[in-house]
Amino acid sequence: MATKSIGQEYLKGLWDENPVFRQLLGMCPTLAVTGTVITGMAMALATTFVLIFSSLVVSSIKKLIPSQVRIATYIVVIASFVTIADQFLKAYFYSISEALGPYVPLIVVNCIILGRQEAFSSKNSVGRSLIDALGMSSGFVLALFVLSAIRELLGAGTFLGYQVMGPWFKPWIIMILPAGAFITLGVLLGIALLIESKTKRSQ
Amino acid sequence: MSLSSRMIIVLTTVGLISGGFLAGVAKLTEERIALNIQAEIEEAIAEVVDNAEVNQKVYEEEDLVIYRELDEEGALAGFAVQATGVGFQDKITLMFGLDASLTKITGLTVIDQNETPGLGAKIEDWNSFLQFWENKDATGQLTLRKPAARTPEELSAAEINTITAATISSKKVLEIVNLSLEKVRQLIQEGKIAKEEQDGD
Numbered sequence: 001m002a003t004k005s006i007g008q009e010y011l012k013g014l015w016d017e018n019p020v021f022r023q024l025l026g027m028c029p030t031l032a033v034t035g036t037v038i039t040g041m042a043m044a045l046a047t048t049f050v051l052i053f054s055s056l057v058v059s060s061i062k063k064l065i066p067s068q069v070r071i072a073t074y075i076v077v078i079a080s081f082v083t084i085a086d087q088f089l090k091a092y093f094y095s096i097s098e099a100l101g102p103y104v105p106l107i108v109v110n111c112i113i114l115g116r117q118e119a120f121s122s123k124n125s126v127g128r129s130l131i132d133a134l135g136m137s138s139g140f141v142l143a144l145f146v147l148s149a150i151r152e153l154l155g156a157g158t159f160l161g162y163q164v165m166g167p168w169f170k171p172w173i174i175m176i177l178p179a180g181a182f183i184t185l186g187v188l189l190g191i192a193l194l195i196e197s198k199t200k201r202s203q
Numbered sequence: 204m205s206l207s208s209r210m211i212i213v214l215t216t217v218g219l220i221s222g223g224f225l226a227g228v229a230k231l232t233e234e235r236i237a238l239n240i241q242a243e244i245e246e247a248i249a250e251v252v253d254n255a256e257v258n259q260k261v262y263e264e265e266d267l268v269i270y271r272e273l274d275e276e277g278a279l280a281g282f283a284v285q286a287t288g289v290g291f292q293d294k295i296t297l298m299f300g301l302d303a304s305l306t307k308i309t310g311l312t313v314i315d316q317n318e319t320p321g322l323g324a325k326i327e328d329w330n331s332f333l334q335f336w337e338n339k340d341a342t343g344q345l346t347l348r349k350p351a352a353r354t355p356e357e358l359s360a361a362e363i364n365t366i367t368a369a370t371i372s373s374k375k376v377l378e379i380v381n382l383s384l385e386k387v388r389q390l391i392q393e394g395k396i397a398k399e400e401q402d403g404d
Contacts, residue, residue: 035320061217069210073217080221084228091232094239101317155321173368176321 013135019112020143021192026112031181040148042096048137050081051113059121059129074117082107151175251300251310252281279303288379291371293317311336323372335364
């Protein structure tokens with residue numbers, strides 16, 4: 001792991017170890033709030049904030065934490081940053097916070113965040129943990145963006161709230177319902193695997 | 204130092220630092236959050252009662268708040284009723300306006316809802332739902348029009364339009380309004396809401 005360059009450390013989160021498409025983590029927000037691009041991106045950015053700061057804190061205090069209570073400590077750290085994100089959204093982006101509802105507090109149990117602390121930040125330097133958190137967050141942002149853009153476009157005919165489909169377009173209501181989230185994610189996972197197997201074969 | 208005392212010290216310290224930090228954040232954001240909620244209510248009132256400048260809370264219980272609305276010159280502009288009730292997925296909080304004589308609904312707006320996106324959530328949408336709530340009869344029970352009418356003119360004064368594919372959410376909104384209207388009428392009879400401003404009030 002230590003042999004990876006900084007660039008590779010960052011890029012692995014985007015594709016090779018993409019939290020959504022390759023690790024299948026963080027499925028709850030991935031499925032629940034990707035009905036529109038705005039809520040999807042707000043969720044992705046809130047998660048990014050929590051992941052980056054949790055990784056920074058955990059990697060800098062990793063030597064002080066006895067391993068028996070490490071998970072409890074990580075959760076306290078993560079929950080603190082989630083609460084900060086929630087309060088901040090309520091204070092400055094009230095309508096987005098209303099739209100995300102209970103899913104902001106639920107970032108606490110997003111496995112991407114706890115997973116990165118356990119798998120990476122607790123074993124690596126502060127700098128590398130930051131790069132890793134940035135990479136994983138970018139991967140999460142990318143995944144949520146693709147998913148929410150497809151769902152909003154097909155489900156409502158809009159993108160970022162602007163009408164892009166002509167009057168001939170009949171919205172596929174199923175796409176903004178939970179079933180649409182599963183269908184879109186399934187198709188995207190299939191495409192990701194297909195690309196993966198194609199590139200492997202050509203190598 | 205023994206392991207257990209180290210565990211206790213680490214967890215306690217982390218807990219204390221995070222608690223202190225959060226208390227600070229809560230203090231910093233508290234005021235803005237309260238203002239946001241206040242602004243949301245005032246905005247909702249302005250949407251449903253014309254010329255409302257001054258809001259006076261005249262009645263409050265858990266799921267029902269009634270405001271008397273005065274215009275710029277202090278004359279009665281109408282009433283705004285904020286009501287919460289059960290929706291299809293979660294509670295719905297809405298605000299509707301009543302004219303000064305308490306006989307007509309002047310408009311409706313939704314403050315908070317978690318209905319199905321794209322279907323029930325259209326109760327927030329002006330074109331599919333809210334425009335059909337202007338100038339409705341507030342003296343009796345309102346009923347639902349199904350299948351939906353296309354323009355507000357097709358509906359009678361006691362009829363509310365259904366959102367296509369979201370009948371339950373439409374019905375829930377209607378139930379909340381009907382229930383709160385009943386309560387409002389009861390309060391008028393008991394003399395708890397005065398149509399005219401009372402002396403010494």
